[in-house]
């Protein structure tokens with residue numbers, strides 16, 4: 346093999362370095378680009394990245410790991426080329442074991458706070474459907490780039506789910522109130538054109554690598570800022586949004602658990618899960 350070829354291969358190998366998140370699971374994967382210092386955090390729970398307890402814990406650990414290792418930014422994406430995330434794993438909410446449900450909802454609240462308040466610049470390369478909490482993951486980031494042909498939004502009310510305050514806030518942090526309110530009440534899923542029109546997403550990409558490049562460019566726009574000043578300013582800007590969850594996480598947890606355990610919620614969920622399963626067998 347020519348020396349120049351070996352050199353090129355070494356360079357390719359050096360460009361992206363996988364870092365673990367200490368728990369050995371592959372539910373999320375983190376790769377840091379050695380050149381830019383930007384970490385790509387990939388959701389990797391087949392078939393549709395539905396967020397169960399393990400994925401939420403893993404995701405939270407990866408976000409913290411990315412901050413600890415001094416990465417310059419975080420790009421959130423999916424290993425599935427059709428689904429960014431299908432939201433909460435509904436099996437976690439259906440006839441739940443109460444201890445697991447408590448751990449699950451705590452993990453959800455913690456993960457959202459970690460991503461929403463992350464010190465580093467964050468961007469989502471949305472390479473598939475981003476449904477409900479899938480959309481919440483994207484809106485917790487500072488910038489969103491999406492591929493055409495997919496849907497994004499929170500359609501909870503269509504299926505009889507009330508939206509908890511932090512999910513509401515994640516919409517309100519990117520959409521004007523009247524648009525957020527209308528979309529939530531309609532249970533609307535946005536097409537890419539609609540999402541772009543209301544600024545639910547910032548840019549359209551023509552493929553996953555294009556989306557990653559666009560996200561990296563956004564993150565690069567902070568190159569001349571001082572990281573601590575940027576992080577603190579972001580925290581201050583978002584302080585009001587997180588007040589409720591930071592001041593009273595257990596109260597928020599209690600309210601959600603009470604609601605999830607109602608016969609009304611459980612019956613509705615049962616019907617929805619059955620529909621979802623029969624659709625996937627068509």
Ligand SMILES: CCCCC/C=C\CCCC/C=C/C(=O)SCCNC(=O)CCNC(=O)[C@H](O)C(C)(C)COP(=O)(O)OP(=O)(O)OC[C@H]1O[C@@H](n2cnc3c(N)ncnc32)[C@H](O)[C@@H]1OP(=O)(O)O
Nearest residue numbers: 395431432433434435476477478506509601604621622625
């Ligand atoms: C005042 C206090 C209020 C507190 C309120 C507390 C709780 C209420 C919660 C409210 C907020 C809700 C947030 C959520 O995130 S709920 C989740 C909502 N997500 C969905 O409805 C997505 C449903 N899925 C789909 O629409 C599609 O799967 C798709 C994402 C478009 C992908 O389509 P496709 O590629 O065709 O895949 P399949 O449909 O064939 O799915 C493959 C298998 O995955 C299962 N699946 C899909 N999504 C979920 C899910 N979210 N949870 C669990 N399982 C899921 C699907 O059934 C298939 O399984 P199978 O192969 O075993 O049949």
